[in-house]
Amino acid sequence: MATATPLGLPERSKPRARGRLQLILILLVVLGPMVLATCMYKLKFWVPEGRSYHGAMIGNGQSRADIGIAGEDQRWQLLVSAPAACAEDCQRLVYLVRQIQVGLGRDASRASHALAAAQPLASDYQALLTREYPQLQRYSLDAQRYLQQVGEAGPQLWIVDPHGNLVLRYDAKVNGKHVLDDLRHLLKLSNIG
Structure with a gap:
């Protein structure tokens, strides 16, 4: 039988909340650079001014x-x-x-x-x-x-x-x-x- 915490929540919700936080962090690490690169391309910010070609x-x-x-x-x-x-x-x-x-x-x-x-x-x-x-x-x-x-x-x-x-x-x-x-x-x- 699940025991109650001082807030009245079952103990199982703490690991579940930590798992959700980890999932969100993993998604940010994976999808964040792609979203940033797309925004840089579409909105043309942080685009390097230099170039490596002469023509x-x-x-x-x-x-x-x-x-x-x-x-x-x-x-x-x-x-x-x-x-x-x-x-x-x-x-x-x-x-x-x-x-x-x-x-x-x-x-x-x-x-x-x-x-x-x-x-x-x-x-x-x-x-x-x-x-x-x-x-x-x-x-x-x-x-x-x-x-x-x-x-x-x-x-x-x-x-x-x-x-x-x-x-x-x-x-x-x-x-x-x-x-x-x-x-x-x-x-x-x-x-x-």
Whole structure:
């Protein structure tokens, strides 16, 4: 028979109350961080201001085809886009992407480099590319669609994932070391390509 406590409650309720308290604490420990993270994302508070990449992040799911570039590759890609003639800045970027791929060392086979041009290349530059850049892939570029989506008339350098999604974008004055660092970081984190 249960004995009564001074408050008139049976003795069994104290362990039951302690068990409920433990259950609530376990739920708070498990669900609390998820609720906090969701609130941080939705309400945009305590979001870190710093970033670990140098280019402009493309986070809207755009692909090469969305900006008017025909072609695909099953590896990570350093892509130079030239909506106008491939002049000095464009040629510098083409040289830079090859050097970045070489700079990847043992991971060089996981990446490729490409040029997407809206206009035909000059014959002397075309011959130079054929002779000195044999692995450079060449794609056509729909300049009107590109300018409509990107809004930049100058050449750009893009990092494209193996699924064809645009990841990062750089302007023509980019430092090659920054692109190499970003690509190495992506390759380290990626299981694809």
